[in-house]
Amino acid sequence: MKPFSDNIVFYDTEFTSLNPYEGEILSIGLVKLNGEELYLELECDAKPSDWVKENIIPTLKGPRVSREEAGRQVTKFVGDSRPYMVAFVNSFDAIYTYKLMGIDGHPFNWIPIDFASILFARDIDPESYLNKLAKDLGIDTSKYNVHNALDDARVLREVYLKLTGKP
Structure with missing residues (x-):
């Protein structure tokens, strides 16, 4: 598989609800093609769903940043090249990113992959x-924590590299 562009960032978010009208972003994990990473946990007052309370909240252990600070750090990390955001089932990740940073304020290409x-x-x-x-691709998934935004972005990158034959 030959990709259209190498200007990509692997991306995952965790959030309080699958309902984007009620939910808010809890954490963001980004990994560039070269392996450079950013992980943020956000301050959040939204009420999490029962599933999120049980499966996501206990995994959040880092310091929390404000939504504004998260936006600044994501923008700085991503830079001005407008990379494609690659996410597994990107609909939620893209929506929560747009809620966090604004539809015109995010640093990604307008087409999420x-x-x-x-x-x-x-x-x-x-x-x-x-x-x-x-x-099947020889990836040891035991080293990743499922539903950790950074680990989910890491494993996505690893699978992508195997499928595209990139080093």
Whole structure:
């Protein structure tokens, strides 16, 4: 698989609810193609869903930054090259990023790339992404914490590199 562009950032977010009208972003993990990383946990007063209370909140251990500070750090990390945001099932990650930074204030290309759709188009079951595909590609998923935004972005990058044959 030859990608259209190498100007990409692997991206994942964790948030309080699947309902973007009620939810707020809790954490952001970004990994550049070269492996450079940024991880932020955000101050948040939104009420988390029961699933988030059980599965996400206990994993948040870092210092919290304000939404404004998170926006500044993401913008600085991403730079001005307007990279494509690559996320697994990007609809939620993109929406929560736009809520955080504004539709015109985020530093990414306006077209977010959905990795699940790439897998689907290659006749790979997107739901097998972590359990089967990563293992078939020789990736040790035991070193990653599921539903940690940075680890999710890391494993996405690792799978992408294997599928594209990039070093």
